[in-house]
Amino acid sequence: MTQSATINDPSRLAFTVTHRSVLAVAIPMTLGYLSTPLLGVVDMAVIGRLGDAALLGGIAMGGIIFDLAFTSFNFLRSGTTGLTAQALGARNDVEIRATLLRALIIAAIGGLAIIALHAPVREAGLWFLGGSSEVQAATVRYFDVRIFSAPFLLANYAILGWLIGLGRAGTALVLQLFLNSINIALSVWFVIGLGWSVEGVALATVLSEFAAMALGLVLVLASVKRGSWPALAVVFDRRLLMRMMAVNRDIMIRSFALLYAYAFFMARSADQGDAMLAANAVLEKFVLVSGYFLDGLATAAEQLAGRAVGARHRPAFDRTLKLTALWSFALAGGLAVFFYIFGPALIAFMITVPEVRALGDAYLIWAVMTPLLGVLAFQMDGVFIGATWSDTMRNMMLISLAAYIAAYYILFPLLGNHGLWLALELFLGIRGITLLAACRKRAARTFADA
Numbered sequence: 001m002t003q004s005a006t007i008n009d010p011s012r013l014a015f016t017v018t019h020r021s022v023l024a025v026a027i028p029m030t031l032g033y034l035s036t037p038l039l040g041v042v043d044m045a046v047i048g049r050l051g052d053a054a055l056l057g058g059i060a061m062g063g064i065i066f067d068l069a070f071t072s073f074n075f076l077r078s079g080t081t082g083l084t085a086q087a088l089g090a091r092n093d094v095e096i097r098a099t100l101l102r103a104l105i106i107a108a109i110g111g112l113a114i115i116a117l118h119a120p121v122r123e124a125g126l127w128f129l130g131g132s133s134e135v136q137a138a139t140v141r142y143f144d145v146r147i148f149s150a151p152f153l154l155a156n157y158a159i160l161g162w163l164i165g166l167g168r169a170g171t172a173l174v175l176q177l178f179l180n181s182i183n184i185a186l187s188v189w190f191v192i193g194l195g196w197s198v199e200g201v202a203l204a205t206v207l208s209e210f211a212a213m214a215l216g217l218v219l220v221l222a223s224v225k226r227g228s229w230p231a232l233a234v235v236f237d238r239r240l241l242m243r244m245m246a247v248n249r250d251i252m253i254r255s256f257a258l259l260y261a262y263a264f265f266m267a268r269s270a271d272q273g274d275a276m277l278a279a280n281a282v283l284e285k286f287v288l289v290s291g292y293f294l295d296g297l298a299t300a301a302e303q304l305a306g307r308a309v310g311a312r313h314r315p316a317f318d319r320t321l322k323l324t325a326l327w328s329f330a331l332a333g334g335l336a337v338f339f340y341i342f343g344p345a346l347i348a349f350m351i352t353v354p355e356v357r358a359l360g361d362a363y364l365i366w367a368v369m370t371p372l373l374g375v376l377a378f379q380m381d382g383v384f385i386g387a388t389w390s391d392t393m394r395n396m397m398l399i400s401l402a403a404y405i406a407a408y409y410i411l412f413p414l415l416g417n418h419g420l421w422l423a424l425e426l427f428l429g430i431r432g433i434t435l436l437a438a439c440r441k442r443a444a445r446t447f448a449d450a
Helices: 003-008 019-048 053-073 075-089 093-116 118-129 133-165 169-193 197-223 238-270 274-311 314-350 354-362 364-387 390-415 417-446
Strands: none
Touching: 019 169, 019 274, 019 314, 053 093, 053 118, 053 133, 053 197, 053 238, 053 274, 075 093, 075 133, 075 238, 075 274, 075 364, 093 118, 093 133, 093 238, 118 133, 118 238, 133 169, 133 197, 133 274, 169 197, 238 274, 238 390, 238 417, 274 314, 274 354, 274 364, 274 417, 314 354, 314 364, 314 417, 354 364, 364 390, 364 417, 390 417
């Protein structure tokens, strides 16, 4: 069967979405993603054992700056997933491979640019986030080592996105577990074993990102037949490059806005003193755990919705919406119960400073509520990324961010740190509701001629 015959007969591209096909992507990716916040918990725990709240704050603030620098490039993961899944749905093998090469080129350029500009990025982050002189000093020590992971991390984004787009969640899981297992082991060894403090945590990240990139490239090369890579003229096709850049631009704006929201949260935490900063930083790890749990199902939505759009098959798209929503809400409820029951014990494990531990217990209820209020935002993000409706996703994110900032300035003077947390929860809820409202209209337009 020729490619043109396939395109002229869309029914040949039809496929069925089942609970099994959703979970085949969601379960491996949930396990893989969960190892990332586990890494954050371990980093907090090993530094927390040193008994210095300023070091905890330095790790938290350094992580926020890197999130602003690196996660702004998260389009290399999510954009590559959507475009690859659509090429898979259209059965276009040439475009599948060209998408990966374009993403790796962007990763190399972006990573080197981040290293070259690391000094102004660091100083801008410190100026924005504030914090005590002790916290800022620890942040600088951490930042100046970890910055060298940039090219490797961005390449890993591209490789991971490509594997997910192909539905190869098992391979993606292996890479994630490999990356984070090495990172955790090195962090414990460097800090507890060798006494290297925040520099040890940062160096562990650099070495693990390089190792994961090397393994990822080996797995990619092993999966592609020799001589079947597309010509450079195809990789640099102007129309396809412009499409990728448009999608990536919108996702980058969306990712930057999301990270700005969390950076704003940490900055307003720092305004309340080192103890409150440390407590909110630990509770934010609960939020991240929720996000990575729910991201597994969001990733299933990305892959299946993208494939449905590429195949021009509306029934598969509608079924993806229904099943990923069902599993996402069930998982969110389970997470809320888990945090309510085990949250105090987790806080006690991660924090040895009595004042910080007491503050963590006092504001734990917000970590309990986060998965329930944020679940729709995670699921809808997956759908919109897979369908490459990036402009609408960008716009809804900016609306939600504006509402969040306004809510903070109204609620914080009345409720203090509770008001800060409530504003964050409103941000998550508004994102989900606005994306859901836009989804039906975008689907009708996308599948109008299917």
